[in-house]
Amino acid sequence: MADILYIVVPCYNEEEVLPETSRRLREKLEGLMAAGKISRESRVLFVNDGSKDKTWEIISKLHQECSLFSGADLTRNRGHQNALLAGLMTAKDRCDMAISMDADLQDDIDAVDAMVDQYYAGCDIVYGVRSSRKKDTFFKRFTAEGFYRLMNAMGAETVFNHADYRLMSKRALEGLAQFKEVNLFLRGIVPMIGYRTGTVEYERGERFAGESKYPLKKMLSFAMEGITSLSVKPIRMITGLGFVVFLVSIAMLIYSIVRWAMGETILGWASMICSVWAIGGLILLSLGVIGEYIGKIYLESKARPRFLLREVLEDRDGQADR
Ligand code: UDP
Numbered sequence: 001m002a003d004i005l006y007i008v009v010p011c012y013n014e015e016e017v018l019p020e021t022s023r024r025l026r027e028k029l030e031g032l033m034a035a036g037k038i039s040r041e042s043r044v045l046f047v048n049d050g051s052k053d054k055t056w057e058i059i060s061k062l063h064q065e066c067s068l069f070s071g072a073d074l075t076r077n078r079g080h081q082n083a084l085l086a087g088l089m090t091a092k093d094r095c096d097m098a099i100s101m102d103a104d105l106q107d108d109i110d111a112v113d114a115m116v117d118q119y120y121a122g123c124d125i126v127y128g129v130r131s132s133r134k135k136d137t138f139f140k141r142f143t144a145e146g147f148y149r150l151m152n153a154m155g156a157e158t159v160f161n162h163a164d165y166r167l168m169s170k171r172a173l174e175g176l177a178q179f180k181e182v183n184l185f186l187r188g189i190v191p192m193i194g195y196r197t198g199t200v201e202y203e204r205g206e207r208f209a210g211e212s213k214y215p216l217k218k219m220l221s222f223a224m225e226g227i228t229s230l231s232v233k234p235i236r237m238i239t240g241l242g243f244v245v246f247l248v249s250i251a252m253l254i255y256s257i258v259r260w261a262m263g264e265t266i267l268g269w270a271s272m273i274c275s276v277w278a279i280g281g282l283i284l285l286s287l288g289v290i291g292e293y294i295g296k297i298y299l300e301s302k303a304r305p306r307f308l309l310r311e312v313l314e315d316r317d318g319q320a321d322r
């Protein structure tokens with residue numbers, strides 16, 4: 001018996017791409033079913049992340065017309081990571097493996113075959129890794145690669161050039177369910193789960209239609225979230241910084257004493273004002289970094305739910321079959 005695959009697709013205002021995405025996903029699932037690689041109970045699970053357009057209407061209609069499509073509706077917009085988690089947790093109890101992918105067809109659907117093959121070869125997690133960024137603008141490439149380097153330099157271990165296109169087995173999903181943090185940064189958490197992992201390279205395309213929901217400002221806050229939720233290295237760096245500043249102050253003290261012994265008093269409005277501002281700036285910056293962590297503790301201590309589901313579309317009698 002072949003295993004059940006769920007493809008989890010978070011959608012936020014994706015009415016323009018859904019008809020094409022669903023067509024291609026259906027083709028893919030039917031192909032895999034015909035080849036006997038996946039069970040006939042496999043599904044595409046669209047997660048509606050509080051869209052303001054017709055996304056949910058389209059998902060419901062797809063579900064009515066074809067039993068391959070299922071849907072989960074969040075009570076409001078919770079962002080990509082939470083929508084993804086909601087989808088994976090919904091899929092967890094129904095599938096043997098789940099693949100998460102974006103709705104905009106940037107993740108090459110044909111990589112699904114290789115992921116499923118690796119799953120049968122014994123991998124519990126298979127990362128989709130983009131082979132090149134030729135199609136990205138220079139700016140996106142520069143910022144995105146900088147993002148992975150910064151993350152790793154800060155001690156937040158992530159898979160280079162892997163976004164959220166990945167396969168996870170049921171037991172990997174059960175592992176993920178045990179990470180209870182409210183601020184879940186999936187790309188950093190999934191490598192912590194362990195098990196045997198594999199990678200599949202794919203060419204990331206351009207967004208099929210509509211526009212990116214990740215402008216630069218969101219990307220920066222995403223990077224900040226990622227670093228502070230995975231590593232305490234920034235706090236250690238403050239300690240190091242304090243030590244360096246202290247050493248510099250000792251050097252300056254020795255220097256001024258020597259000059260004074262040589263009969264010379266150093267005048268210095270400029271040096272005074274510059275160092276006061278420099279140190280003041282560093283202190284404020286350090287407080288900001290520490291504050292970021294305290295904010296995290298504050299939010300985590302409340303343990304609020306990460307997502308709330310309004311509705312999950314289940315298979316019904318009388319539903320149009322494939
Ligand atoms: N998305 C979501 N909730 C949000 C923002 C985005 O579920 O608040 C989904 C979106 O529909 C898409 C995926 O996350 O399926 C990735 O978003 P997008 O393609 O806009 O990001 P980019 O590829 O530009 O980084």
Ligand code: MG
Pocket residue numbers: 102104106207212
């Ligand atoms: Mg995209």
